[in-house]
Amino acid sequence: MPYGAGMSAKCANRIVSVDFLRGLTVAFMVVANNPGDTENVYRELVHARWHGWTAVDFIFPMFLFLVGVSVALAVRTDAVPSDLLPRALKRAGIIFLLGLFVNGFPFFNLDTLRIPGVLQRIAVVYLAALWLHMKLTRSGIVLTVLGILVGYWLLWTFVPVPGLGRPSMDMEYNLEGWLDQTLLRGHIWEYDTPWDPEGLLSTVPCVAMALFGVLAGRWLKSGDGPGWTVVVLMGLGLHLTGLAWNEWFPINKLITTSSFVLFVGGVGIMLTATAHRLLDGKVHGPWIAPFLALGRNALFVYVTSQLLTRVLYVTTLPELFCDGKTLHFCLFDRFFGMVGDKYVASVFWAVALLGVLTAAVMLLGWLRQRRVVR
Template sequence: MARKNSARLVSVDFLRGVTVAFMVIANNPGDTMYVYRELVHSHWHGWTAVDFIFPLFLFLVGVSVALAVRRDVPEATLWSPALRRAGIIFLLGLFVNGFPFYHLDTLRIPGVLQRIAVVYLAALWLHLKLGRQGILATALGILVGYWLLWTFVPVPGLGYPTLDKEYNLEGWLDQMLLRGHIWEYDTSWDPEGLLSTVPCVALALFGVLAGRWLKRGGNPDWRNVFLLGLGLHLAGLAWDEWFPINKTITTSSFVLFVGGFGVMLTAVAHRLLDGKNHGPWITPFLALGKRALFVYVVSQLLAEVLYVTKLPLAICQGKSLHFWLFDGFLGFVGDRYVASIAWAVGLLVVLTVMVMLMNRAARALRM
């Protein structure tokens, strides 16, 4: 989804790398009972730092689409590889959801990778069809329409519109179409459900606009772009009064809030990184950014293996391999919160070294 080799922008790889790094840390605490508040998703309305992570990745999907795809080439040459890429990502998501015990009758269909695949295709299609004003109008139209839907459309079975966590339009639609195949931790709705995927397309479209700006050269008016992002961010914060910021159902205010933040990050990263000399500090983030999908999938699979692998009772009281390693390496740390995040950072370091070695091997093979 990004341009190849020398055409890649350091700022985009860096932002993607930082995003996936935080994703790994947030998803893999040493002990889920001891996690800092900002690394726990908001219960419903409101936000924490971790609520920005996956939406920012979707924003960067839009950025990458705009950078990678030329609108002046025949569409027929684009759709075959795009559909193949999206299909692989979607199937990887199903693979991760079911791993390691695949029960098809209860396999969760929505998921992080599945949403990326759908949003990618939607953003690509709209990028090819629409100019800048059309993209902006479509994004805003989606957000206004989504607000109207939640504000005025009665929830079937209730007879009135509601943003209640226990029963709402998102949950009703997920139950109608995906009953038995949604998030196992709350069977009433899915955090990557069907309805909330629609405003995620608007989020990616803000990324498309940012990517088009980068493709045009960006730098001279980066301050104006930053201020535009700040305006979107503040507009989302203001809208929170009437349509609460909510990551789970991806409210329109949340999209503006996070999308504006993404625009600001893009402007600043472009100004500071693109066309500049960098120290070695940036290398790990670039490696993660170039192999973000690999890092995410491996982190999810590895975490699941560690949790489901039970050691013999005689060795360690039947603990999982995860807690045996966690206690063995970090049991001496008095503060359980510190130990928990240290485990996540350790996993991130392992994955970073892995992708850096992969990149080095790939370069050697090309020589």
């Protein structure tokens, strides 16, 4: 039977809907992060430059939301193992170091190594969400989220930026940039901004995003509580509240404004509830297998896609082949150059890369089933 075909709601103590959503998010991430031609990319596959949003701005926050869901599903608050925190610290440390490795690859210049990053933020948020999940009741989590979001809004609205003398949400001068430059100067993302998109200050509201996931995970795990309709309406309410708050505190993924957390967290809750209703407790056909494979190997897929793309861009072929162009350029030109629309060709390249990675993780799953690999 193909991997995933005919699977029940739970396989190896995993909830299908959560793996599916993670896999869907991974797939979107690979397509968005790896265009064939960076000069020709559809608008919805490019992050909003500052205020506002595009479809791709939902990807990373959904990962953080699903981190919270997974924490709630994996950890019982009434029977915490004594070795849980050491194991969590080890796991977070490995993820953080992997993030540093990805940032440095392939040249590893320690003088300019970017310290923040996607995996680094996931590691920090994971630890925070785990600790709060173990310590707080549901009402305690709600109050913590409320405190984070209101406090973050007050910070940006009333606290002057040192050196500027007034509060600012300008792209060039803001608290995020000041803190990143003060503590991490020379080790942040410095292409065209003075701050890092995974910087220090904006990591705090990301914890609130994960806590929304914790609440959703507790709902999934309990098997009771509010019904599907009520949960979806709650998610819709959060989403619309974030949209309304946009008028006073703009939706902004790059600094993870409170309005953005509500805007995306509401969507996360609606998607989780809907996927649970449609997928869990059902028998599925082979169509779901690729998404489950991606979802269960998300870290591997992310790291591999990042490293593979770097190799393709930095490997220069001899003059005899492709006029000394990079391996990425040669492959893209050879296999997708005949596509008339450059935007379509760019997406086709990304989808092809996604296909390769999906085939790899499905093969890995097949080998694990047959105990060829662990």
